[in-house]
Amino acid sequence: MIETLFAPLLQVSTMDLLALEPPGWGGNLLRGLLNSVIIAVGAYGFGLAIGIGGAYGKLYGGPIVRDLLEVYTTIVRAVPELVLILILYFAGTDLINRVLEALGYARIDINGLVAGIWVLAVVQGAYSTEVLRGAILSIPQGQIEAARAYGMAPMLMLRRITLPAMLPFAIPGLANLWLIATKDTALLAIVGFNELTQETRTAAGQTKAYFTFFVAAGVLYLLLTLVSNRIIARIERWSRRGMPAVSGSAR
Amino acid sequence: MSIPITSLAEFAARSAWLQPHRILLMAVAAALVISAALFMRWDWLPNYYGLALQGIWRTIWILVVTCVLGIMLAVPLGLAQAAGPWWLAMPANAFCTVIRGTPLLLQLWLLYYGLGSLFPQFPWIRQSELWPYLRQAWPYAVLSLTISFAAYEGEVMRGAFAGVPRGQLEAARAYGMRPFTIFRRIWLPQALHRALPTLAGETVLQLKCTPLVATITVVDIYAVASRVRQDTFIVYEPLLLLALIYLIISGVIIFLFRKMEARIPVRLG
Numbered sequence: 001m002i003e004t005l006f007a008p009l010l011q012v013s014t015m016d017l018l019a020l021e022p023p024g025w026g027g028n029l030l031r032g033l034l035n036s037v038i039i040a041v042g043a044y045g046f047g048l049a050i051g052i053g054g055a056y057g058k059l060y061g062g063p064i065v066r067d068l069l070e071v072y073t074t075i076v077r078a079v080p081e082l083v084l085i086l087i088l089y090f091a092g093t094d095l096i097n098r099v100l101e102a103l104g105y106a107r108i109d110i111n112g113l114v115a116g117i118w119v120l121a122v123v124q125g126a127y128s129t130e131v132l133r134g135a136i137l138s139i140p141q142g143q144i145e146a147a148r149a150y151g152m153a154p155m156l157m158l159r160r161i162t163l164p165a166m167l168p169f170a171i172p173g174l175a176n177l178w179l180i181a182t183k184d185t186a187l188l189a190i191v192g193f194n195e196l197t198q199e200t201r202t203a204a205g206q207t208k209a210y211f212t213f214f215v216a217a218g219v220l221y222l223l224l225t226l227v228s229n230r231i232i233a234r235i236e237r238w239s240r241r242g243m244p245a246v247s248g249s250a251r
Numbered sequence: 252m253s254i255p256i257t258s259l260a261e262f263a264a265r266s267a268w269l270q271p272h273r274i275l276l277m278a279v280a281a282a283l284v285i286s287a288a289l290f291m292r293w294d295w296l297p298n299y300y301g302l303a304l305q306g307i308w309r310t311i312w313i314l315v316v317t318c319v320l321g322i323m324l325a326v327p328l329g330l331a332q333a334a335g336p337w338w339l340a341m342p343a344n345a346f347c348t349v350i351r352g353t354p355l356l357l358q359l360w361l362l363y364y365g366l367g368s369l370f371p372q373f374p375w376i377r378q379s380e381l382w383p384y385l386r387q388a389w390p391y392a393v394l395s396l397t398i399s400f401a402a403y404e405g406e407v408m409r410g411a412f413a414g415v416p417r418g419q420l421e422a423a424r425a426y427g428m429r430p431f432t433i434f435r436r437i438w439l440p441q442a443l444h445r446a447l448p449t450l451a452g453e454t455v456l457q458l459k460c461t462p463l464v465a466t467i468t469v470v471d472i473y474a475v476a477s478r479v480r481q482d483t484f485i486v487y488e489p490l491l492l493l494a495l496i497y498l499i500i501s502g503v504i505i506f507l508f509r510k511m512e513a514r515i516p517v518r519l520g
Contacts, residue, residue, distance in 0.1 A: 063272045078501035079494045080459040082473065087490045094486075179352075186354035190466060197357055201364075210368050214361035218353045225352035 025203035025213065032199030033220050035113070036185040039195060042117035044181045047124025048174075054129030055136055056158075069129065076126035081187055088119040089191055112193040120184055127177055135170035136162060167239040175232040182224055196220060287491070295483050299475060306472035307496060310461050313471065314500075317393055318454055321400030326439065328401060329408025343405065350402030356463050358399065363391040363467040392464035400457050407449050411442035444515055451508035455501050472496055 054073070057065045076084065093110040100107060139162065147161040189198035200217040204210045331343040350358070370376050370385055384390050415438055423433040462473035476489040 063270065064276065067273065067276055075494070075498065078455065078459075079497045080462045080473070082462045083476075083490060083493050083497065087487075087494065090486050090490070183354040186356045189356065197354060197360070200357070201360060204364060208368065210364040211361070214357060214365055218349075218357055218361065221354060221357065222349060222352040226348075 025199075025207070026216075028199045028203055029196065029213070029216060029220065032194060032196035032217075033224070035193075036182065036195040036197075037224070039113065039116045039120065039185045039188065039193075040178075040181045042113075043120030043124050043185075044178055046117065046121035047128050047177070047181070050121060050125025051128025051132045052158075052163075054125060055132035058129065058133050059136060073126040073129055076123055077130075081120075081123055081184055082190060084123055085119050085187055085191060088122055089115055092118060112188075112191075115191075116185070116188045116193050116195075120181065120188075123184065124177060124181055127180070128174065131170055131173035131177065132166065135166035135173070138169040139165045168236075168243060171232070171236050171239055175228075175236070178228060178232070179225055182228070183221070186221075291488050291491075292485055293488060295479055295485060295488075299479055302470075302475050302478075303472065306470060306475035307500075309469070310458075310471040310473070311500070313389075313392060313396065313461050313464060313469075314454075314458050317396040317400055318457055320393075320397040321404055321457075322450075324397065324401035325404035325408050328405030329410075329412050329442075330434075332405065332409040333412035347402045347405045350399055351406070355395065355399050355460055356466065359392065359395045359463055359467060362395045363388065367391065388464075388468045392467060392469045396457070396460060396464070399460065400453070403453060403456075404446075404450070407446050407453065408442060411446040412438065414445050415441045447508065447512050447515075451505060451512075454504050454508070458497065458500055458504065 054069050058069050061069070092115060096110060097107045143161055143165055144157070147157045152160070185195050186197040188195050189201065192198065196217055200213045204213040207213070328343045328347065331339040332347070335343070367385075376382060376385065419437055419441065420433060423437045428436065461471060465471055465474035465477060468474075473493060476493040479489040480486060
């Protein structure tokens with residue numbers, strides 16, 4: 001009974017399919033995973049930069065800056081990533097090419113890696129704006145006032161006081177965002193970028209061993225998540241050093 | 252409140268929301284919308300009107316069905332993790348971790364391509380009465396979106412169940428309620444109430460997941476927009492309209508959840 005149930009899975013040896021050398025597809029999957037991680041790291045990093053700027057704008061900016069940032073975060077958080085990716089992907093490449101043409105250069109093909117990073121960074125930026133805004137508000141405000149009273153320049157205050165003090169409040173939210181970033185890279189498969197999910201689909205389509213490859217890719221994503229969780233737990237402990245123990249609010 | 256308002260400018264000055272810069276921003280937004288309506292191409296709209304309505308209906312149908320089924324699965328998942336014995340808590344926890352740790356797109360393709368390629372090899376499945384459904388794409392879409400929602404909400408419900416004050420449950424037991432009555436009358440309603448604000452956000456996230464079903468040939472509103480793009484080579488207009496439709500649906504979801512939350516009386520200490 002068991003053998004008949006799994007017979008379709010065992011037509012070709014799973015190990016042969018997942019071998020790292022060319023007849024097997026394992027190398028392709030790992031290359032896809034590397035691409036996914038690069039995009040996730042890039043998007044997360046740029047997203048954080050956007051988020052710090054956005055949170056500062058929302059808290060300390062003028063009325064117009066605040067409203068525009070509100071529009072940005074609302075739209076990005078309400079519209080599916082897939083739609084945003086298509087809009088930003090087409091609009092971004094189109095805009096760059098129009099500028100190049102206006103300046104008299106030839107059209108260029110935008111590198112999928114760069115496009116993917118910039119698109120996901122815009123999406124991540126909206127979420128991290130909200131996370132960081134909440135974290136900055138959670139700092140005992142006397143600390144910031146004290147820094148101002150010392151006459152610290154804004155950048156020095158950001159580096160010395162605001163960022164380190166908000167870190168323990170921001171890390172649960174930021175950790176969630178990192179996990180979302182790693183999984184959102186799968187969406188780039190739809191614009192045809194060769195990250196893990198797209199490589200998996202190619203391999204599965206070529207060999208007809210759908211189960212083997214999708215499960216293998218799932219294991220790779222899961223490993224990425226579990227390893228990330230370990231590292232995040234360490235960072236969280238480090239950022240909370242010297243603080244009194246509180247019941248964790250991390251989701 | 253009862254002071255008569257003599258002019259629009261005075262009204263704007265008094266209202267906290269309608270400040271001068273907001274009026275300016277709204278004017279800019281209106282100008283953008285009008286110029287989009289005038290200068291962009293919308294001539295394709297009449298041809299795809301019926302298809303678009305069908306697509307919106309299908310998106311909402313998938314959203315509602317998967318959210319309702321997902322919550323029904325999430326309650327036992329959360330309960331098992333919050334209060335179950337270890338042989339129930341561990342599998343529930345593992346299920347949530349695995350589903351939350353892999354991309355939804357991958358799960359969807361695993362079910363659709365994987366199961367879809369596996370089923371036809373068994374004669375008894377092909378002869379069963381379910382076969383006409385199993386050949387279509389939507390059961391796989393509903394299944395994978397339901398599983399995903401259940402896993403995320405299972406975590407939310409775990410926290411919600413654990414957050415109900417012990418005293419409430421002890422009081423119910425002191426009244427002589429049976430365990431199932433305690434669950435139905437005390438534990439579940441309070442846990443759901445606690446989870447409601449989170450559920451509103453999660454439902455919007457679920458809405459944002461629905462366009463993925465277009466990749467397995469379910470014709471939702473996203474698939475309609477893609478088809479317009481492929482048929483007419485018009486890129487921006489369908490996508491912008493699509494974003495607007497999703498914005499409106501998100502707004503409706505948030506509004507409905509606010510109403511639901513307002514129905515539950517809250518006593519602030």
